[in-house]
Amino acid sequence: MASGRPHGLGKFRRWLLVIALGGVAFLRPRRWVLSGALLGPQLARAAAAPKDQVAAAMRKLDELADPDNFKKIAVGGGDNIRREVGTVGMSSPLFDVDKAFKALAEEAGDPEAYVETLERFSKALQNADSDAYSSIFSMNSAAATNPQVYIDNSYKEVLDAQRSARELLAMLKMS
Incomplete structure (x- = not known):
């Protein structure tokens, strides 16, 4: 020592x-x-077959396209709409649904038309998200606009997304 x-x-x-x-x-x-x-439930969804996610996303779009249901969701504000559209959080089946649609592209009869329709679908979801986001801050800008204007625009974009999703499902012979 x-x-x-x-x-x-x-x-x-x-x-x-x-x-x-x-x-x-x-x-x-x-x-x-x-x-x-x-994220247990979300991992299960991510591992689900693309057709399952696409079918779940279509059900969600049908729910959102119901005017009464959309109004109930909109009461929670723009972030609530964004959550349902799949851009805030990962709980909506619309979260990353474009990846599921892309995974199914080879099954479409006309891949070019499928990709164009998928782009319209993705753009409509992005616009719905953007309008919902704008509704959150619309009264804080210099040109204050009633948030309902943006919420209404978001609803129209959801309807466009629903139409495009139906076209995609028809191309996949899933409708």
Whole structure:
């Protein structure tokens, strides 16, 4: 014990270091742990067959196209509309539905028309999201506009998305 430390203190320190580092590594969030714990239902949806997601998205669009239902959703504000359209959060079947449609592109009889219709569909969803977002801040700008104007525009875009989705389903012979 030339160093003046009690025998075994070095081993004890190494043991503490290993425990501490192991604990830190254990406590560090892992992508797979978080996704499984926090995003369980969404992972199941992502793993679902593209046809299942497309069918669920069509049901969601049909719900949103109902004027009374859309009004109920719009009461919650622009973010609530955006959540239903699939651009806020991942709970809507419309979240990443364009990827599911792209995965099914090879099944379409006319791929060129399918891609053009898919672009119209995606653009309509983007516009619905943009209008819903604008409704949140419309009264705060210099040219204040009633939020209902943007909500109405968002609803029209949802109807356009629904029409395009029906065309896509017809091309896939899923309608």
